[in-house]
Amino acid sequence: MLALLRARRDAFILPTAYFLLLLFLYGSISGLQYSRKGLGSLSVSHGTNYAEIANSTHTELQALIQQGLDTSDFAGMADRVALFSRLANAITQDRSLDYQPLVALLRQQFHWWEPAWSIYAPWNPRRWVKRRNTGIVICAGAHNFIYAGHLIRTLRNTLKSKLPIEIAYSGEADLPFANRAALKALDSNIEMLNLLDYFDDDIAGLQDGGFAQKPFAMLASRFQKVILLDADIIFLQKPDQIFDTEPGLAETGALFWHDRAFVQIDDSSTDRHSWFRGLMNGREPSSMLKKSLFWTQHIYHEMESGAVCMDKGRPGVFMSLVFATWMNTREARGITYAHTYGDKEAFWMAAELSGAAYHFNPTYGAIMGYKLKRDAKVCGSQLLHLDVRNKPLWLNSSLRKNKHNGGSREFATLTHWMAPGYNMSEQIGWDFGMEEGVDWCAHGGDIVEMSGEETRIVDHMIGVSSRVDILLLPPPPERIDKEEKAAQEEKERKEKEEKEKEQEEKEDEEKEDEEEEEEEENEKEGRKKKKGKGKEGKKEKEETAEKEEK
Known part of the structure; x- marks a missing residue:
């Protein structure tokens, strides 16, 4: 029996020792960076050797990085990003592979970025990933923090969203402490995300970057599934399940919305299209690009980046975000912005x-506003975007009638909307500045009156936002003028009352003086009369006495 047990032991130990020796040799071959960290899983899955893919890709990337790259070579950077995606995918497919060599390569290529533990990356150990790791990132600064306040309170109070929120900013000058404290006080589930803690600003140029901050904010977020929003965005539906309810997002991990579709015939339009076609030289357009009116019809803008949804857990999506972020670094955006408007096309x-x-x-930019009585037009400042069911999902440009109108706090009238179709022949027409007080009027499409529920939601949001104004902003100039006028009128009224009172008192005193004088005169007159009567009586008595004597 003992001999049998020893035989079984030897049968187990010898193959295992041989297997461990092979692993050691495999991981020690010169040039191989990726080997298994343990015996928990193999580097071969369904016939795919991920360690081999990782090592060959690493070697190719390393050679390219050593060659250097001119900032203007966006196509060359795209090739490198594609290799990074392949490498990251191999590591995420086989979790036993060490991801540190990948991180080292990322630092070499993108030396403005330090991949920190707090930043979500698809190769992070799974123990760092929370079960519910979807969140909202809002880019806000001192100039638009009030709109961020509207967005936060409408999400929480009107739509009852439970998603955690990060407020992204670039240092104290961008969003001062007082503004940050005011926003944090609006809800308990809000964290601040200072982008200067994650990126080298000498290269990134965030403090004067404006639009450029947005891809940096998404990259720096701790969330895996990120809903990136401008401060002046308003959601009309609860966004908590958007990664499940939008089929295109669930399938690809990245969901974008189109801008208004209009053709602008000028040198800048020709330049942007020829530049991008040059970058696409030798590349097969994707099925999505083949449907694009930017690609087929040369419309001026393709994307509106007020809201962007990305699942950073997918290596290809994550690395495309890194690429978009690189396109917005200080030097690279000098080229990006020369051909496009801000960050919007980079994603x-x-x-x-x-x-x-x-x-x-598939729907290009729509409009939400009010219907003109005289024309079949919808006018307003709000750019509207739809969901997969062609229902209003979110709008841009806040709830103000016109956020560019000199600090006015007047809210928009939102009763109707108009959306285009998918083809160029189905696009709506746009007139800029034709209606007083708003930016746009749209025509040529079906005018849709908002439903009772949509109206209730918008009315509630305007009420919520007006209370945020009172809470976070000083009294508006017109209110100050009214208060000052009222105070001045009150002051004048009191002064008038005092003068009238003084006049009455003076008149009363004068009247009393006159009465006293009159009384004295009457007394004097009475004494005179009395005295005169006394003399007359004495004289009469004397005369009577004389008569009697005679």
Whole structure:
């Protein structure tokens, strides 16, 4: 029996020892960076050797990085990002592979970025990933923090959203402490995200970056599934389940929305299209790009980046975000912004050029506002975006009638909306500045009256936002003028009353003096009369006495 047990032991130990020796040798071969960290899983899955893919890709990337890259070579950067995506995918497919060599390569290529533990990355150990890791990131500064307040309170109070929120900013000058404290006081589940803690600002240029901060904010977020929002965005539906309810987002991990579709015939339009087609030289357009009116019809803008949804847990999506962030660094954005307007096109261009999956809602920009009585137009400042069911999902430009109107706090009239179709022939027409007080009027599409529930939601949001104004802002100038006028009128009224009172008192005193004088005169007159009567009586008595004597 003992001999049998020893035989079984030897049968187990010898193959295991041989297997461990092979692993040691495999991981020690010169040039191999990726080997298993343990015996929990193998580097071969369904016939795919992920360690081999990782090592060959690492070697190719390392050679490219050593060659250097001119900042203007966006196509060359796209090729590198595609290799990074392949490498990251191999590591996430086989969790036994060490991810540190990948992180080292990322630091070499993108030396403005320090991948910190607090930043979500798809190769992070799973123990660091929370079960419910979806959140909202709002980019806010001192100039628009009041709109961030509207957004926070409408999400919480009107839509009852439970998603955690991060407020992204670039230092004290961008969003001062007082503004940060005011926003944090609006809800308990809010954290601040100072982008200067994660990126080298000498290269990133965040403090004077404006639009450029947005991809940095998404990259620095601790969330895996990120809903990136401008401060002046308003959601009309609860966004908590958007990664499940939007099929295109669930399939690809990246959801974008289109801008207004209009053609602008000028040199800048020709330049932006020829520049991008040059970057696409030698690349097969994706199925999504083939549907794009930017690609087929040369419309001026393709994407509106007020809201961007990305699942950073997908390596291709994550690396396309890194690429979009690079396109917004100080030096690179000098080229990006010369051909596009701000950050908006960087997200989809980065995905398209690097071969990452993405999805556009097929409807181009719509409008929400009020219907003109004299024309079949809808006018307003709000750019509207729809969900997969073609229902209003979110709007841009806040709830103000016109946020550019000199600090006015007047809210918009939102009763109707108009949306285009998918093809160029189905697009609506846009007139800028034709209606007093608002930016746009749209025509040529079906005018849809808002439902009772949509109206209730908007009315509630305006009420919530007006209370945020009272809470966070000083009294508006017109209110100050009214208060000052009322105070002045009250002062004048009191002064008038005092003068009238003084006049009455003076008149009363004069009257009393006159009465006293009159009384004295009467007394004097009475004494005179009395005295005169006394003399007359004495004289009469004397005369009577004389008569009697005679």
